[in-house]
Amino acid sequence: MARTVLKFGGTSVGDLDRIANVADIVAARAEQGEQIAVVVSAMAGETNKLVALAEGAAGNGLAREQYDDEYDVVVASGEQVTAGLLALALRKRGLKARSWLGWQLKLKTNKSHGKARIMGFDDSSLPDSMDAGEIAVIAGFQGVTEDERVATLGRGGSDTSAVAVAAALNAQGCDIYTDVDGVYTTDPRMVPKARRIKKISFEEMLEMASLGAKVLQTRSVEMAMNHNVPVRVLSSFLKPGEPNPGTLVCAEEEIVEKQVVSGVAYSRDEAKITLFGMPDKPGVSAKLFAVLAQSGINVDMIVQANARGPDRANMVFTCTDRDSPFAKETLEKMKDEIGFDSMEVTRDVSKVSIIGVGMKSHTGVAETMFRALSEKNINIDVIATSEIKISVLIAAPYTELAVRALHTAFGLDAE
Amino acid sequence: MARTVLKFGGTSVGDLDRIANVADIVAARAEQGEQIAVVVSAMAGETNKLVALAEGAAGNGLAREQYDDEYDVVVASGEQVTAGLLALALRKRGLKARSWLGWQLKLKTNKSHGKARIMGFDDSSLPDSMDAGEIAVIAGFQGVTEDERVATLGRGGSDTSAVAVAAALNAQGCDIYTDVDGVYTTDPRMVPKARRIKKISFEEMLEMASLGAKVLQTRSVEMAMNHNVPVRVLSSFLKPGEPNPGTLVCAEEEIVEKQVVSGVAYSRDEAKITLFGMPDKPGVSAKLFAVLAQSGINVDMIVQANARGPDRANMVFTCTDRDSPFAKETLEKMKDEIGFDSMEVTRDVSKVSIIGVGMKSHTGVAETMFRALSEKNINIDVIATSEIKISVLIAAPYTELAVRALHTAFGLDAE
Numbered sequence: 001m002a003r004t005v006l007k008f009g010g011t012s013v014g015d016l017d018r019i020a021n022v023a024d025i026v027a028a029r030a031e032q033g034e035q036i037a038v039v040v041s042a043m044a045g046e047t048n049k050l051v052a053l054a055e056g057a058a059g060n061g062l063a064r065e066q067y068d069d070e071y072d073v074v075v076a077s078g079e080q081v082t083a084g085l086l087a088l089a090l091r092k093r094g095l096k097a098r099s100w101l102g103w104q105l106k107l108k109t110n111k112s113h114g115k116a117r118i119m120g121f122d123d124s125s126l127p128d129s130m131d132a133g134e135i136a137v138i139a140g141f142q143g144v145t146e147d148e149r150v151a152t153l154g155r156g157g158s159d160t161s162a163v164a165v166a167a168a169l170n171a172q173g174c175d176i177y178t179d180v181d182g183v184y185t186t187d188p189r190m191v192p193k194a195r196r197i198k199k200i201s202f203e204e205m206l207e208m209a210s211l212g213a214k215v216l217q218t219r220s221v222e223m224a225m226n227h228n229v230p231v232r233v234l235s236s237f238l239k240p241g242e243p244n245p246g247t248l249v250c251a252e253e254e255i256v257e258k259q260v261v262s263g264v265a266y267s268r269d270e271a272k273i274t275l276f277g278m279p280d281k282p283g284v285s286a287k288l289f290a291v292l293a294q295s296g297i298n299v300d301m302i303v304q305a306n307a308r309g310p311d312r313a314n315m316v317f318t319c320t321d322r323d324s325p326f327a328k329e330t331l332e333k334m335k336d337e338i339g340f341d342s343m344e345v346t347r348d349v350s351k352v353s354i355i356g357v358g359m360k361s362h363t364g365v366a367e368t369m370f371r372a373l374s375e376k377n378i379n380i381d382v383i384a385t386s387e388i389k390i391s392v393l394i395a396a397p398y399t400e401l402a403v404r405a406l407h408t409a410f411g412l413d414a415e
Numbered sequence: 416m417a418r419t420v421l422k423f424g425g426t427s428v429g430d431l432d433r434i435a436n437v438a439d440i441v442a443a444r445a446e447q448g449e450q451i452a453v454v455v456s457a458m459a460g461e462t463n464k465l466v467a468l469a470e471g472a473a474g475n476g477l478a479r480e481q482y483d484d485e486y487d488v489v490v491a492s493g494e495q496v497t498a499g500l501l502a503l504a505l506r507k508r509g510l511k512a513r514s515w516l517g518w519q520l521k522l523k524t525n526k527s528h529g530k531a532r533i534m535g536f537d538d539s540s541l542p543d544s545m546d547a548g549e550i551a552v553i554a555g556f557q558g559v560t561e562d563e564r565v566a567t568l569g570r571g572g573s574d575t576s577a578v579a580v581a582a583a584l585n586a587q588g589c590d591i592y593t594d595v596d597g598v599y600t601t602d603p604r605m606v607p608k609a610r611r612i613k614k615i616s617f618e619e620m621l622e623m624a625s626l627g628a629k630v631l632q633t634r635s636v637e638m639a640m641n642h643n644v645p646v647r648v649l650s651s652f653l654k655p656g657e658p659n660p661g662t663l664v665c666a667e668e669e670i671v672e673k674q675v676v677s678g679v680a681y682s683r684d685e686a687k688i689t690l691f692g693m694p695d696k697p698g699v700s701a702k703l704f705a706v707l708a709q710s711g712i713n714v715d716m717i718v719q720a721n722a723r724g725p726d727r728a729n730m731v732f733t734c735t736d737r738d739s740p741f742a743k744e745t746l747e748k749m750k751d752e753i754g755f756d757s758m759e760v761t762r763d764v765s766k767v768s769i770i771g772v773g774m775k776s777h778t779g780v781a782e783t784m785f786r787a788l789s790e791k792n793i794n795i796d797v798i799a800t801s802e803i804k805i806s807v808l809i810a811a812p813y814t815e816l817a818v819r820a821l822h823t824a825f826g827l828d829a830e
Contacts, residue, residue, distance in 0.1 A: 016471040050496065056431040057500040059507050066506050073499035073514050077492035081465065084488035085472040091481050092474050099488050103518060104563055148519055 003130065003171040004029070007039040007140065007162035011179045012236035013082050014044035021236070023089035025177065028240035030095060030135060037126070037136040037169060039162040040086055042078025050075045068113035072142075072152045076102065079139035079158070087137045097135040100126060102142035102150065107164065109143035115154035118143060118161075118223075121168045130169070138165060156217030163220045167227035174229050175246075176216065177236035182247035183208065183215050185412040186264040191404055193413040197262060198245070201252040204262050204355050205231075207389045211353040212267035216249070224249065252357055260358030260365060261410035264403050267351045268396060270300075271324035272381065273317055275331070277341030280306075280313040288315065288338050295330045297323045300351075301384040301393060315340075316382060318393060321347055349381065350399040353391040354406055366390055372409035378402050418545065418586040419444070422454040422555065422577035426594045427651035428497050429459035436651070438504035440592065443655035445510060445550060452541070452551040452584060454577040455501055457493025465490045483528035487557075487567045491517065494554035494573070502552045512550040515541060517557035517565065522579065524558035530569035533558060533576075533638075536583045545584070553580060571632030578635045582642035589644050590661075591631065592651035597662035598623065598630050600827040601679040606819055608828040612677060613660070616667040619677050619770050620646075622804045626768040627682035631664070639664065667772055675773035675780060676825035679818050682766045683811060685715075686739035687796065688732055690746070692756030695721075695728040703730065703753050710745045712738045715766070716799040716808060730755070731797060733808060736762055764796065765814040768806040769821055781805055787824035793817050 006029065008022050022038075030036050042050075054074045058067050083099035090097035106124045109116035130136055140158025145151050153160050159176060166174035180188075181196060183205065188194040200208075202225035209218040215233055224231045234246025252258075278284055285304070292299055303316040319327050328345050331338070359365050369390055373380060378401065382393040394402055407413055421444065423437050437453075445451050457465075469489045473482050498514035505512035521539045524531035545551055555573025560566050568575050574591060581589035595603075596611060598620065603609040615623075617640035624633040630648055639646045649661025667673075693699055700719070707714055718731040734742050743760050746753070774780050784805055788795060793816065797808040809817055822828055 016468065019472060053431065053496065053500055054503060057434060057503040057507070062503070062506060067503065070499040070502045070506070070514055073502070073516070074496050077495045080492045080495070081468065081489050084485040085468055087485045087488070088469060088472040088477070088482065091477055091485070092472070099485055101488070101565075150516075 001033070001035050003035040003037065003169045005037045005039060005162050005166040005169065005171050005174040007158060007174065007176045008041065008236055009158065009178050010041040010044040010047070012177055013040055013086065019085050019089050022086060023093055025236065025240050026090060026135065027093045027095060035130045037130065037138055037165055038086065039138045039140040039158055039165060040079060040082040041140050041158040043082055046078040046081070047075060050078055069149055072113045072150045076139070076142040076150045076152055079141050083137045083139040090135055090137065095135055096133050097137055098129065100136055100138045102139060103144040103148070105138060107143040107161070109145055109151040109153070111145050111151070113151050116143060116151035118153065118164045127169065159217040159220035160223060163223045163229055163231065166229045167223065171229065173232060174224065175232045175234060177234055178215065179237060180215060181235035181244065182233050183213065185262070186403055186407050187266070190400055191407050193407065195412065195414045197247050199248045199250060199255045200262055201255055201357050202249060203252065203388055204357055205249045207353070207355040208263050208265050211265035211351070211355065211389065211391065213263070213265050221249065258358050259356055260362045261354045261356035261412065263355050264406045264412065265353045265355060266399055266403050268399060269321045270318055270349050270351050270393065271321045272346040272349050272393060273319065273324065273327060274344040275315045275340040276343070277309060277312045278315050279339045280311045284338065285315065291330065291334055291338070292327060295326065297327045297330070301382045301391065303382050318351070318382065348396045349393050350396045351391050351393055352399065352402045352406065353389050354410060355389045357388050359388050368409055369406060372405045373402055376401050376405050416448070416450050418450040418452065418584045420452045420454060420577050420581040420584065420586050420589045422573060422589065422591045423456065423651055424573065424593050425456040425459035425462070427592055428455055428501065434500050434504050437501060438508055440651065440655050441505060441550065442508045442510060450545045452545065452553055452580055453501065454553045454555040454573055454580060455494060455497040456555050456573040458497055461493040461496070462490060465493055484564055487528045487565045491554070491557040491565045491567050494556050498552045498554040505550055505552065510550055511548050512552055513544065515551055515553045517554060518559040518563070520553060522558035522576070524560055524566040524568070526560050526566070528566050531558060531566035533568065533579045542584065574632040574635035575638060578638045578644055578646065581644045582638065586644065588647060589639065590647045590649060592649055593630065594652060595630060596650035596659065597648050598628065600677070601818055601822050602681070605815055606822050608822065610827065610829045612662050614663045614665060614670045615677055616670055616772050617664060618667065618803055619772055620664045622768070622770040622801070623678050623680050626680035626766070626770065626804065626806065628678070628680050636664065673773050674771055675777045676769045676771035676827065678770050679821045679827065680768045680770060681814055681818050683814060684736045685733055685764050685766050685808065686736045687761040687764050687808060688734065688739065688742060689759045690730045690755040691759070692724060692727045693730050694754045695726045699753065700730065706745065706749055706753070707742060710741065712742045712745070716797045716806065718797050733766070733797065763811045764808050765811045766806050766808055767814065767817045767821065768804050769825060770804045772803050774803050783824055784821060787820045788817055791816050791820050
């Protein structure tokens with residue numbers, strides 16, 4: 001029998017009324033004759049409350065490796081509660097259901113507590129239970145390490161759990177129910193003319209998620225792409241029966257009408273660091289980025305430009321705004337070793353990106369983008385491109401203006 | 416190395432400050448060179464909150480076997496949180512510590528979800544961890560069934576967890592830290608002259624717990640007696656270093672100065688049911704109590720008296736006040752089959768008991784008890800005795816008067 005995985009996030013299970021609504025949705029789906037596994041997050045607010053308790057108990061003095069495993073024990077309890085409650089709510093509706101915790105599911109992860117990666121399923125009895133007609137209610141966000149400790153997958157990890165379960169069950173799809181009714185061409189709170197996308201490729205969704213769209217966790221899209229699990233994003237706030245087509249994230253081949261540009265993403269959590277007067281000789285850049293990588297600082301865009309002096313260059317790169325003070329501190333300590341003259345950190349910047357698989361076969365996309373921005377007098381600071389996206393760094397106050405201009409320029413506005 | 420189990424209840428871990436205080440106590444104990452396992456309850460109020468959620472999700476319509484297993488999943492999360500938090504608080508103090516959940520501990524229980532009984536430990540790695548110098552922080556109240564489901568031990572089950580762990584570890588003792596500083600000769604809120612008992616035998620403590628003293632769960636005392644684990648009840652509200660002798664619950668042989676009567680217990684959760692005109696022939700009582708047992712009603716005191724008519728008797732018994740409406744309903748349905756004339760249910764009654772191993776060798780104890788009550792004009796309704804206790808049923812408004820009178824009559828008042 002066909003299997004489907006459904007996933008409900010924190011706001012969708014935020015209280016008993018919302019859980020009852022989820023039970024109604026699941027019951028309606030189960031009536032259609034599919035085998036259903038439901039992955040649930042903690043009730044909205046619970047995870048934050050548990051994180052605050054863990055931080056309070058540990059104080060400031062604990063190293064991460066002294067903290068993360070017990071943090072996982074505390075925080076994973078949130079999903080456990082929701083899984084039990086939804087199983088009860090389904091039984092109340094006359095359905096067979098049971099909850100599954102990470103260790104019962106045997107969802108094995110590595111030992112990176114707090115942000116563990118899924119290694120696979122180890123001889124789980126989940127398929128047998130589903131074959132016996134039980135709806136599986138799975139505590140998302142959690143797995144178990146080889147040495148039988150609780151591990152969590154990091155914020156948004158329930159999406160990844162859901163896709164991993166769908167892949168392991170060879171499910172026909174994974175439906176992510178959330179508080180929006182799909183993936184939009186851009187942030188609808190910023191651009192009222194944003195439209196729901198009907199179908200989007202894994203690659204585009206991956207770029208959208210990495211570049212700032214918050215609907216799906218990046219890793220879940222990666223996993224869906226690797227296992228070719230079609231993911232549908234749809235609303236948990238509609239009643240069963242109401243039209244709820246959502247957005248289908250699937251392989252590029254299955255999308256007939258390809259857009260040149262599918263969406264516009266933005267991120268405000270950016271900082272630009274400029275190192276003036278770097279020695280322009282082999283090995284210097286390698287040393288610079290090795291230092292940053294070892295410090296756990298994720299570098300995004302990189303540009304090198306000639307400086308005025310001889311054998312000197314200026315190096316520009318971006319990292320998250322959050323990381324920037326630490327990056328600055330790290331580089332200051334290494335100033336003599338790396339050999340730059342001075343450093344400038346600009347924190348009030350944004351990254352705006354256009355994404356579309358159509359770029360592969362269409363020319364003039366970059367030109368359209370740059371003209372649209374220049375017509376609004378928006379100065380481009382740094383540019384980065386991949387096969388299916390172009391990102392530009394601009395001054396933060398221009399973010400909304402840029403996103404709206406690009407949304408219009410690429411014909412994405414709703415009529 | 417000697418091992419000791421410490422147990423902290425809900426009010427002792429009620430917030431982060433209280434948990435910090437527990438960590439200080441545990442740290443001080445660990446400094447003395449013992450191997451320590453700590454069993455913790457859920458933070459005060461959490462269990463009630465989780466029970467309310469489970470009841471809310473299930474509604475009224477679910478049969479117990481449809482409810483109890485998922486109830487356990489929801490409710491067991493409370494102890495999980497505390498265990499993680501205390502492990503962090505201990506690490507903050509520079510100690511090696513880790514949390515243990517029921518399934519990690521391999522604390523096997525039967526399948527009576529919601530009130531499961533401990534079957535034993537199954538190849539646990541707990542002793543190895545303790546030998547390696549780690550303080551074990553154990554989520555109380557929970558175990559795991561053979562088919563890998565979460566099971567809870569019923570209210571107060573953390574005491575039982577603690578004693579079970581102590582027995583399995585062959586620990587030198589189990590110290591139950593609570594919000595009182597020991598076991599008292601009677602309820603100190605009712606009788607200001609109540610005294611802390613220094614030592615009490617398992618048998619006496621078992622009667623005290625069954626008869627209404629709320630300090631220890633009955634099953635934990637049973638288990639301590641069966642495995643001869645000395646249990647100390649002491650205060651978690653004192654700072655490390657302050658005198659905190661508590662009450663030692665141990666084998667009778669280890670108590671040199673035996674009291675005739677060690678304590679006075681009372682219970683207000685009582686009801687008396689009288690069946691008038693029962694046929695006075697063999698098999699009728701057996702049928703009556705079989706019916707009640709099958710309905711899950713726990714019958715306590717039983718008295719049969721001749722009735723006026725020929726071949727007729729009146730049967731008097733007690734059950735908990737909570738069960739009495741159901742007992743009434745059950746018996747009304749069986750009226751013709753059992754063959755009684757009429758029934759009376761009296762709910763406003765209390766049971767007052769005196770307990771002491773000294774009764775075995777002393778005469779006149781019952782006489783002293785009945786005289787003390789009669790001097791206060793308290794009418795005795797039903798009497799029940801065992802080797803080490805005498806219980807009487809009286810009208811509820813006389814409870815405090817009776818307890819105080821007996822406390823004085825048996826020389827228990829503090830000077």
